[in-house]
Amino acid sequence: MIKAVRGTRDLLPPDTELWNFVEHTVREVFARYNYREIRTPIFESTELFSRSVGEETDIVSKEMFTWEDKARAASEKTQTLTLRPENTAGVVRAYIEHELGRSGLLQKLYYIGPQFRRERPQKGRYRQFFQIGAEVLGPTTAGSELPIRDAEVLDMLTALLDAVGLTGWTLYLNSVGCAKCRPAYNQALRDALENVKDQMCGDCQRRSETNPLRVLDCKVPEDQPIIEGLPKIADYLDEGCREHFAQVRAILDTLGIPYQVNERMVRGLDYYTRTTFEFTHGKLGSQSAVLGGGRYDGLSEQLDGPKAPGIGFAIGEDRLVLALQAQQQQTLAPLKAFVVPLGEGMNRHALKLAKQLRADGVAVDVSDESFRLKKSFETAEKLGATFAIIVGENEVKADAFAVKNLTSGLQTTVSRSELLGHLED
RNA sequence: GUGGGUAUAGUUCAAUGGUGGAACGCCGGUCUGUGGCACCGGAUGGUGUGGGUUCGAGUCCCACUACCCACCCCA
Missing domain, CATH: 3.30.930.10 (Bira Bifunctional Protein; Domain 2)
Structure with a gap:
């Protein structure tokens, strides 16, 4: 791999x-x-x-x-x-x-x-x-x-x-x-380190030569008193x-x-x-x-x-x-609705409804009729959708859809034209 | 670049050198237009990669790779 x-x-x-x-x-x-x-x-x-x-x-x-x-x-x-x-x-x-x-x-x-x-x-x-x-x-x-x-x-x-x-x-x-x-401070630091560096850790001895400023950053406890005594940049x-x-x-x-x-x-x-x-x-x-x-x-x-x-x-x-x-900052699930076609030939009606909602700026996803209804609801839940919208034969005939709020469990029938408003409440 | 640790199922972890398991998750059923709960059933890896030791290696040894922790340093 x-x-x-x-x-x-x-x-x-x-x-x-x-x-x-x-x-x-x-x-x-x-x-x-x-x-x-x-x-x-x-x-x-x-x-x-x-x-x-x-x-x-x-x-x-x-x-x-x-x-x-x-x-x-x-x-x-x-x-x-x-x-x-x-x-x-x-x-x-x-x-x-x-x-x-x-x-x-x-x-x-x-x-x-x-x-x-x-x-x-x-x-x-x-x-x-x-x-x-x-x-x-x-x-x-x-x-x-x-x-x-x-x-x-x-x-x-x-x-x-x-x-x-x-x-x-x-x-x-x-x-x-x-x-x-800064050069004056660097020089002062070098001069001061010359006298004390052999009492310091190996890294500091090396830093004294290569980059004296880095000595200030040393975290070795034993070196701290020595560092306290070194020249301070503020004074230079x-x-x-x-x-x-x-x-x-x-x-x-x-x-x-x-x-x-x-x-x-x-x-x-x-x-x-x-x-x-x-x-x-x-x-x-x-x-x-x-x-x-x-x-x-x-x-x-x-x-x-x-x-x-x-x-x-x-x-x-x-x-x-x-x-x-x-800090466990949670990002919110952005999915508003999961459209669920129910029964043969409902896929196209479901996709048409999804298309309409998406055009209105709503984030929706679509299931397909091969899933059992139960399965589609489970998936809606996993996706974090707020609503499930059922598109079955009855719904298509009435042009009104069963809309279930997955948080509250409440389900109502909403006509196509009122759907957008219903989802955004 | 240096030191130490780890590497087994999708995930988190088990397995005195002797046929690799659990939990969660996943799939299905109870429940054929309704999720979260419960119960029942199922699938899933051959143990990071490559060598070696051994009758036999997830287990021991070596190398490599990756990740984690620390150093160095930096964002």
Whole structure:
């Protein structure tokens, strides 16, 4: 048997209904904030990711699905392509390529789509996974750098989580500084680690060399006192970054959005500057981050584009759905009625009635006359239909049908013209 | 990529190395124009894949694959 490959999966009914509900809600909520959809290719030049996400990150150094696309003709050239491991790079690339900044307006874009990372699958982690993300970016003159944008993004996220019914989340907030002040902090951290790293766990000793910021994220209990004593990013933020972060928090306070500043929260993509954030949820096991994001004021220039500060996020849709399922969010059965033909030659009359109801926008399904009536009722029950409508000889003659409410058990005879109104009561 | 666990019917699980079972679900009947309840009856897998040990393997060994948990990391 051929099976779905490692780390990929089929989404089947009824789960797909929850996915659709989430995506529907996303589109509706994001539209209220004036975001519009962008769709970028599912694969891009490998270089796009190595230059934006960062050559040294785990994503680029070991998790990408990359292949050589060989030249087939003189007019082609061989290039190295990669299935997108995230979508911000693609959006910024599109922003640059189509000169979206020339409108002078802030670009508020969102996307929903699959991403690919070659990691070991785990709960809430798949090799093909779905992200719902949004980016707001534009020229500085459009206000793209201002704290109000950060706060608005976070406000939209809380509105979305509210709308889909997710409870029990925590918003963690941090500022990681900018290209000017972060190097100083990095250096201070390296210097401090030099003295204490041999007392720390093996992972931290390694991180001290490769990515000192990650040491802050260590969960080994013995290391915690040492980490407490390390330099704090807040003390190294320059005036601009400090003020920016303070304003973001002030606006969040005004909006009544609860958050916790977490100075240890480190994000794994190199392009983040200033504000970074993460929403976690307790029901997700060790992959507790349901969404994450941050500001990336230098990304466009890093990709040879114009100055275009921005902020964005990605929601792990798989994880959001998992969290909702853990809350036992029930999706309702959408089927209104099950039309039951009874006796020979009734199929066509049943289908005609179904056609009429469907044209009126009612979700109905149709049985067939090979089923005994009892069986059809059982099926109606299993399908979650609210009504069963019987189409027998008597009914066809009278052009009025036996309509049974499967919840209450009450049955009445309703004429064809009154049927629609009866079902919608 | 690393460590650990698991893999038996549609599902959840049983089966001291000796002919693979239960529950639920499914199908049928009691009940030939009426579901949910009850009772009766029935079908369903040869044990993830490939090797090996053994007279004999679901059971022991090896490899592979997948899933789960954790690490790493991230959404």
